[in-house]
Amino acid sequence: MSSIVFIGGGNMASCIVGGMIARGFEAEDITATAPSESSQERLKSRFGISATDDNRSAVAHADIVVLAVKPQIMRKVAMDLASALKADAVVISVAAGISINSLQLWLGNSTAIVRAMPNTPSLVLSGATGLFANELTSQSHKDSVDQIFNAVGYCCWVESEEQINAVIAVSGSGPAYFFRILEIMQAVGQELGLSEEIARNLVSQTALGAAQMAKVSDSSPAQLRQEVTSPGGTTERALSTFQQDGLEAIFRRAMTSASQRAEEMSKDFSD
Template identity: 55%
Template structure:
């Protein structure tokens, strides 16, 4: 990685986060390029690190070995078509973080036979605590896989999936997952307030409890079910709360929710492929 030059097309929050993570992990800012039609976005990136900037995507591609497409899925076809000739000339590794755009569609828009890694990060990547699923097409070699993994590890956990369809499951589980936990936090804080705690106390206790539970689970050699059993004393307060949640069908609701998210990810891919 020390000799690789990385270019970001799109200068939004996720690009800023990855750039910040790369620089924090020791990657040289002068080996990073970024392009965006919005000057404000480029200025925000420069506040993160003194990277090279460009107003033209094709000029960026001529300068780098790895291209990270950090643009919205809805404009990916236009962006890819504009840079296709440069990609065919340079043959860089292309990493995309756009949800719903399949590697086959992107490969076609880029002219074919392109090494593509699709990534599904989540928003905690913005604080370098992300969880990212990765899939490589058949054009990606072992060195390029390692490079893509190292780049995404700069903002958290990065794990490979065996086939591209599994990225829809990643979307449902971790891509959308932060919102599920935010909803639980929201409900807990609201009830804490109703039970007489101040808004600030209810918030801080909820957030610290969520953080502590996650850290316990990450550092434990047993699964979440066993951790739950260990903190659920017979006939105690936790047991009563858990029994109420289970009687209300919490597990079934999560099953339906994640399946709905997975199916919607499939639908979005079909919609975007048809554009």
């Protein structure tokens, strides 16, 4: 098994590590770095992995290095690691807005680099991850990356780095959209007389069931919607209200703005 090191042990790294452990990855093959002793102890106790505050020593023998730090400090972290990496290691960045050109500049032009955009449902093995690699990334590297992200859900390779911004808008930020929808539906359910517990359970189970139907069905989401919309019924009335209030336009503006922000961040953090 490959030796895997996560630089940064925050929320996204924890989601991925947790999913990997649940899927049978050996804890002894995984190391995470974190600046504080309390964070290191949390990672050790929660996942049984190794943890340290020494990034350079951690990556010295790593086959796969996952950069899971905030974009604002990525340049400093990457440049500090560059000379410590194994020659045949592959580096995966899960930071939004950091281009491969910038990463190559900081890590070295001979480094195999993959940009990954996972999302937090990776923690419950239901993540969605878009991937893009530079030309130095071998098929063997890609297979190893696939193993990590397939272990925590669905992953796909996009055709161009620009499409990573679309991935960010669709699935990277997507869980928050659905959480907001669930939040609203639960609140309205309570206003209509349901208890908090019942409203939450009904909304969560409905979302889960609808997502599962969309995933396994040969029908498109539009067809599934039409199948449950009886003429003159309650569903038709609700959907008509969505249409009148411009729901589709709201989503289009929101997702486009997320993609645009990812592009802005790429320029902000370029060197």
